[in-house]
Amino acid sequence: MTTVVAQGTFDILHPGHVHYLSDAAAMGDQLHVIVARGGNVTHKPKPVLSDGQRRRMVDALDVVDEAHLGHPEDIFVPIERIDPDVIVLGYDQHHDEERLRTALQSRGIDCRVERASARDTPADELASTGRIIDRIVERRC
Ligand SMILES: Cc1cc2nc3c(=O)[nH]c(=O)nc-3n(C[C@H](O)[C@H](O)[C@H](O)COP(=O)(O)O)c2cc1C
Numbered sequence: 001m002t003t004v005v006a007q008g009t010f011d012i013l014h015p016g017h018v019h020y021l022s023d024a025a026a027m028g029d030q031l032h033v034i035v036a037r038g039g040n041v042t043h044k045p046k047p048v049l050s051d052g053q054r055r056r057m058v059d060a061l062d063v064v065d066e067a068h069l070g071h072p073e074d075i076f077v078p079i080e081r082i083d084p085d086v087i088v089l090g091y092d093q094h095h096d097e098e099r100l101r102t103a104l105q106s107r108g109i110d111c112r113v114e115r116a117s118a119r120d121t122p123a124d125e126l127a128s129t130g131r132i133i134d135r136i137v138e139r140r141c
């Protein structure tokens with residue numbers, strides 16, 4: 001049984017998220033997803049939706065076995081509990097794979113780090129939370 005972990009903010013689900021999570025699920029038998037706490041999202045605007053709503057929506061996806069809210073302070077606490085064989089990063093996520101491997105080793109966590117593939121977005125789709133919000137502002141405000 002290969003356990004896989006994916007993680008992200010997942011604010012306003014879109015086909016890019018489905019692609020990432022399907023790719024991650026295909027790398028093992030069981031997919032656990034860690035949903036970032038809004039308070040820890042500092043590299044882009046804070047999520048619009050609450051921590052609980054984002055977790056519930058990810059948990060409802062077919063490819064996901066279980067979605068967990070992230071830890072408020074220590075990102076390795078949920079990893080230690082889930083004990084994955086593989087962590088799959090999104091194709092464009094800012095985390096440095098080598099630094100993550102080193103940090104996992106120093107915590108005594110034995111797991112691989114992989115990257116999901118990118119996806120070509122069809123012309124009629126918006127596969128970006130930021131772009132969906134821009135479209136809403138443009139059309140509804
Ligand atoms: C292995 C790993 C575990 C993580 N665990 C948590 C966590 O427990 N709590 C949290 O708030 N963020 C956690 N994060 C960080 C968020 O998921 C991070 O903000 C996310 O990578 C943002 O991605 P996005 O910009 O694609 O949404 C973790 C990141 C990694 C790489």
Ligand SMILES: Nc1ncnc2c1ncn2[C@@H]1O[C@H](COP(=O)(O)OP(=O)(O)OP(=O)(O)O)[C@@H](O)[C@H]1O
Pocket residue numbers: 007008009010011015016017019020044089090091092093117118119120121127128129130131
């Ligand atoms: N079009 C896409 N193709 C492949 N993966 C994607 C795509 N869109 C998002 N993802 C993956 O899902 C992860 C989580 O997405 P995230 O919550 O950051 O939303 P986002 O839509 O990329 O956000 P924003 O557009 O506001 O930067 C991303 O880091 C990325 O790896």
